[in-house]
Amino acid sequence: MKSSSPELHSLEYENSKRPRRSCKSKICGVPLWILSILLLVVVIVIVVPIAVMFGKKKNGAPRSDVLVPLYVYPNPGAWDPLFEAAERHPELNFTAVVNPASGPGDGPVPDGNYTRDIPRLNSYPNIRTVGYVSTSWTNRNISLALADIQTYSKWATNSTIPNLGMRGIFLDETPAAWTAESQEYLENVASAIRSDSGLGSDPLIIQNPGTIPDQRFMPSCNLSVVFEGTYDTYQIYGFHKTISAFQSSSNSDRSALAAVVHNFPASLSSKKENSLVKDLRHVAGSIFLTGLSVDYYSSFWDGWAGFAGDMAAK
Numbered sequence: 001m002k003s004s005s006p007e008l009h010s011l012e013y014e015n016s017k018r019p020r021r022s023c024k025s026k027i028c029g030v031p032l033w034i035l036s037i038l039l040l041v042v043v044i045v046i047v048v049p050i051a052v053m054f055g056k057k058k059n060g061a062p063r064s065d066v067l068v069p070l071y072v073y074p075n076p077g078a079w080d081p082l083f084e085a086a087e088r089h090p091e092l093n094f095t096a097v098v099n100p101a102s103g104p105g106d107g108p109v110p111d112g113n114y115t116r117d118i119p120r121l122n123s124y125p126n127i128r129t130v131g132y133v134s135t136s137w138t139n140r141n142i143s144l145a146l147a148d149i150q151t152y153s154k155w156a157t158n159s160t161i162p163n164l165g166m167r168g169i170f171l172d173e174t175p176a177a178w179t180a181e182s183q184e185y186l187e188n189v190a191s192a193i194r195s196d197s198g199l200g201s202d203p204l205i206i207q208n209p210g211t212i213p214d215q216r217f218m219p220s221c222n223l224s225v226v227f228e229g230t231y232d233t234y235q236i237y238g239f240h241k242t243i244s245a246f247q248s249s250s251n252s253d254r255s256a257l258a259a260v261v262h263n264f265p266a267s268l269s270s271k272k273e274n275s276l277v278k279d280l281r282h283v284a285g286s287i288f289l290t291g292l293s294v295d296y297y298s299s300f301w302d303g304w305a306g307f308a309g310d311m312a313a314k
Helices: 006-017 032-055 080-088 112-122 142-155 180-194 215-220 231-236 239-249 270-283 304-312
Strands: 065-070 094-098 127-134 168-172 204-208 223-230 257-262 286-289
Touching (some): 065 257, 080 094, 094 112, 094 204, 112 127, 127 142, 142 168, 142 180, 168 180, 180 215, 204 215, 223 231, 223 239, 231 239, 231 257, 239 270, 257 270, 270 286, 270 304
Parallel strands (some): 094 127, 127 168, 204 223
């Protein structure tokens, strides 16, 4: 074998002195900065949607209050379903409309059954009591409506029965169609309620037209019952869309709207009930549902506890 030339040995020596280049800036010929971008894209496209999907709430409906037309006469134990629901769901707020005699009654305070249980209602931090006053579509003499409001107001200062006071007024049978006279009537009533210290510093004013009202009535209340009717009426006439459209056109917050649904069919499943409650929670800040078809508000229906659970669900 022939020996190598001196020039060849010299070249090999020089090459051996040079530092070897490693592939730290590339992987398989692809620059690392490109691979970093590709990895970021993978995270955004795959990982983030999965995290969002698992992070979603099961129900997805916003929180609403329960508006209870408490026209149930308080025989001992008659209001227990409401007390039990308030205890079971402390995160759920209830507004109880107290109605001793289509109003406060003729005396300075209602009878002993009411004076026993109203203070108990007021002891719950998640129950707000309001007194019932009829306006007969603003045809009732306003002095009579104001007198009812004054009677409720004085309950708060009764020295012999503590914690009897109301924290707002439920104005029943208010008009949906606007007239200047009706607007003036309701504005005067609202002013009297708001200026009456016996109803608290921020009294709740509820109007009940039972359907979509003229939006000019909205400033004179905190809450308007924009639907009161049967389950079939709500579904057949698409009141979800109607209420949603009114919310948008009147620039009203969802919390200013209430829906009261009765005649929920006993033949429908609990899944259907849950779906209805979820639907209502998307358009109304206060809700009541009952399966009763007569005397809807004079007793608690068999599905009351399930309805309260659906309202409390996240």
